[in-house]
Amino acid sequence: MRFEETDLNDNILDALYDMHFDECTPIQEKCIPEILDGRDIIGVAQTGTGKTAAYLLPILSLLDDGGYPQDAINCIVMSPTRELAQQIDQAMQGFGYYLNGVSSVAVYGGNDGNRYDQEYKSLKLGADVVIATPGRFLSHIRMGNVDLSKVSFFVLDEADRMLDMGFSDDIMQIAKKLPQDVQTIMFSATMPDKIQQLAKTLLKNPVEVKIAVSKPAEKIQQSAYVCHESQKIGIIKYLFGTDQLKRVIIFSGKKDKVKEISRELQRLKINCCQMHSDLTQQERDEVMYEFKSGQRDVLVATDIVARGIDIDDISMVINYDVPHDAEDYVHRIGRTARADRDGIAITFVNDKDMYAFGQIESFLGKEITKNQLPESLGQGPEYVVEKKKGGDKPRHRGKGRNQRHGRRGKQATGTAKASNENAEAKKKPNNRRRHRSPKKPSGNDNTQSQE
Numbered sequence: 001m002r003f004e005e006t007d008l009n010d011n012i013l014d015a016l017y018d019m020h021f022d023e024c025t026p027i028q029e030k031c032i033p034e035i036l037d038g039r040d041i042i043g044v045a046q047t048g049t050g051k052t053a054a055y056l057l058p059i060l061s062l063l064d065d066g067g068y069p070q071d072a073i074n075c076i077v078m079s080p081t082r083e084l085a086q087q088i089d090q091a092m093q094g095f096g097y098y099l100n101g102v103s104s105v106a107v108y109g110g111n112d113g114n115r116y117d118q119e120y121k122s123l124k125l126g127a128d129v130v131i132a133t134p135g136r137f138l139s140h141i142r143m144g145n146v147d148l149s150k151v152s153f154f155v156l157d158e159a160d161r162m163l164d165m166g167f168s169d170d171i172m173q174i175a176k177k178l179p180q181d182v183q184t185i186m187f188s189a190t191m192p193d194k195i196q197q198l199a200k201t202l203l204k205n206p207v208e209v210k211i212a213v214s215k216p217a218e219k220i221q222q223s224a225y226v227c228h229e230s231q232k233i234g235i236i237k238y239l240f241g242t243d244q245l246k247r248v249i250i251f252s253g254k255k256d257k258v259k260e261i262s263r264e265l266q267r268l269k270i271n272c273c274q275m276h277s278d279l280t281q282q283e284r285d286e287v288m289y290e291f292k293s294g295q296r297d298v299l300v301a302t303d304i305v306a307r308g309i310d311i312d313d314i315s316m317v318i319n320y321d322v323p324h325d326a327e328d329y330v331h332r333i334g335r336t337a338r339a340d341r342d343g344i345a346i347t348f349v350n351d352k353d354m355y356a357f358g359q360i361e362s363f364l365g366k367e368i369t370k371n372q373l374p375e376s377l378g379q380g381p382e383y384v385v386e387k388k389k390g391g392d393k394p395r396h397r398g399k400g401r402n403q404r405h406g407r408r409g410k411q412a413t414g415t416a417k418a419s420n421e422n423a424e425a426k427k428k429p430n431n432r433r434r435h436r437s438p439k440k441p442s443g444n445d446n447t448q449s450q451e
Contacts, residue, residue, distance in 0.1 A: 001029045007036050008061045011098040016057075019094060025050035030209045032058045035185060040206040042199045043187040049211050051187050052091050052157070059153050060092075063128055064099045068152060071126040075153035076178075078171065079133055080161040082108040082281055083288070088131045088157065107132035107140065110281025120145050134162060134170035141177065148177045154202075159188040160195050168198070175202055189327055215364060216330055216345070219337040223369040224347040224357065226383040231373065232320060232348050233264050238374045239318070239346070240270055246297040247313050251332050252320040255302055261320060262300045272298035303328065311335065316344040322353035326363035346371070351381045358385030 001024045003016050016022075024032065027045045034041055035058035045051050059075055068074045079085040089106040096102055105122035107130060123130065123145045130137070140146050154175065156162065162171060184203050188195050191210075199206065216222065225235050239245065252258050255276035262274040273287045273296040291299045292311055303323075314336040323329040329347075336343030347368070349357045361367055373380050 003057075006032050008032065008057055009065055011064055012057055012061045012095065015095055015097045018097070021053075025054075027051050027209065027211050028054040028057070030211075031055065031185075034207045034209075035059065035183070036062065038183055040183060040203040041185045041187075041209060042203060042206045043185070043209045043211070044191050045187060045189070045209070045211040052088055053095065055155050055157075055185050055187070056088070056091060056095055059129070059155075060096050060099060060102060063102050068128075069126075069150045072150040073123070073126055073128070073130055073147065074151060075129045075155070076137075076148075076151055076174075077129065077131045077155040077157060078137070078162065078174070079108075079131060080158050080165055080167065082110060082133060082284065084158065085131050085133055092129060092131065102129065103127045104129040104131065107136050108281065109133060109136040109139075110284070134167040134174065138170050138173060141174065148174075149179065151178050151182055154178055154182045154184045156184075156186040156188075156202075159186050159198065160190045160192065163194055163198070168194070171198075172201075189331070190325075216333050217337045217343070219341065220333055220343045220345050222333065222345045222347075222364075223371050224349050225371050225373060225380070226349050226354075227373060227377070227380040229350045231377045231380060232350075233261075234374065234377045235348060236261065236264060236318075236320075237268060238377075240265070240268055245316060247294075247315045248298045248318065249314055249316075249335050250298065250300045250318045250320055251323075252300070252302060253323070254321075257320060258300050258302055265298060265300065270298055271296055272300055275299060275301040277302065303332070312338045313341065314338070314343065315341075316346070319345070319347035322347060322349055322356045322360070324356070326360045329360045329363075349383065354381075354383060354385050 002022055003013060003024060004022075006024070008016075027043060027049045028051075031041055031043060031051075031054040035055060041055075043051060043054065045054075055077075062068075063074055077085075077088060079088060085106050085108045089104060092104045096104070103122075105119060105127040107119045107123070119136075119140065123140055126147070137146070141148070156171065162168075184206075186195075186199055186203065186206075225231075227235060236250075250261055252261065255278060258274050258276045262272055265272040273290055275284060275287050279287065287296075287299070290296045317333045317336045319329070319332055323332055333343075333345035336345060347357065357368075370383060
């Protein structure tokens with residue numbers, strides 16, 4: 001479906017036209033009409049499917065059409081992280097480029113007093129759209145800075161992530177203060193029991209939209225090193241010693257490990273930076289700016305940047321440890337091979353993570369190439385994934401040299417070669433377009449997802 005075929009108003013369509021957004025993604029095609037009709041939505045879709053636009057576009061269109069209170073908060077979008085809140089706010093600026101009467105503010109913690117004062121003023125004046133992290137927004141509510149009596153739209157983006165981060169109570173406290181007839185829209189990458197329970201509590205006769213979790217892009221060359229935990233740093237040294245690697249993200253599930261990896265890279269004179277929860281918001285912003293702008297070659301991070309951060313030129317992703325589940329794996333390695341580029345994803349698998357990695361291979365429907373360890377590191381464990389009788393834990397057998405069923409893994413390849421940039425999207429003639437000023441809203445010409 002083309003955006004032209006939806007009931008979005010002309011101001012929204014003009015912004016989409018300028019941003020070269022023509023075709024709806026599946027999640028947008030299914031959600032936009034239902035939201036315009038006033039239905040509650042539970043959407044199951046991963047990052048990269050265009051779900052930010054799926055809810056922002058119809059909400060902004062409705063607000064621009066009028067009939068909503070002036071100088072009041074009309075929409076609240078909850079985000080699990082500051083980084084995603086900032087990105088949603090940037091998408092809002094692009095989609096709302098031609099909307100003169102619709103205002104917005106991003107509200108998130110970790111800032112100085114000046115930022116808090118700006119949030120306070122915007123909330124008191126009644127910004128139409130508030131994009132906020134739960135903790136910070138609840139703080140403003142407790143301070144009496146927020147009037148929620150006229151809110152018409154309540155959006156939970158990456159609801160599963162918010163619950164995993166411990167925001168369940170905060171979300172419920174906020175929800176209880178909203179009008180009973182608020183239209184609630186919830187998006188989640190997964191649908192565990194806790195999300196189903198939250199949906200039953202907050203949503204009224206919702207339309208359920210499910211977009212299957214997509215497999216990693218074919219352009220991502222996936223491989224793994226089966227190793228002991230003590231060998232991982234040695235593999236890092238080997239990889240960075242054989243190639244002049246740039247535009248690399250190294251993921252670890254623990255912030256202490258992120259700091260350790262960063263120290264090792266600095267000893268190797270690798271131009272790196274780190275991202276984890278111990279950093280202040282100002283420090284996070286500086287890190288992301290330095291990495292996005294190319295001032296830093298390598299970003300070592302926890303899963304705080306695994307979802308919803310759009311950086312097009314990442315050549316390699318290294319999973320220092322195996323993600324908790326297959327979807328987290330897809331999110332992590334999905335940071336590379338974007339905008340029609342090639343990419344490499346390498347995962348370190350120790351003996352305790354073999355079962356989890358086997359589950360990832362099962363989800364992908366293929367065996368991931370096992371790389372041979374550098375000779376200087378000695379032997380690693382044999383990769384064997386078997387379920388114990390009556391249990392889900394794997395049973396590992398023997399010691400080998402990265403062998404499986406008698407076969408050696410292939411040697412790791414070097415840095416992926418970037419493919420040519422996507423050709424700039426061509427504007428198509430459109431008779432319904434009225435002439436606009438030459439200014440353009442901010443947006444990404446190569447993708448519809450603004451997450």
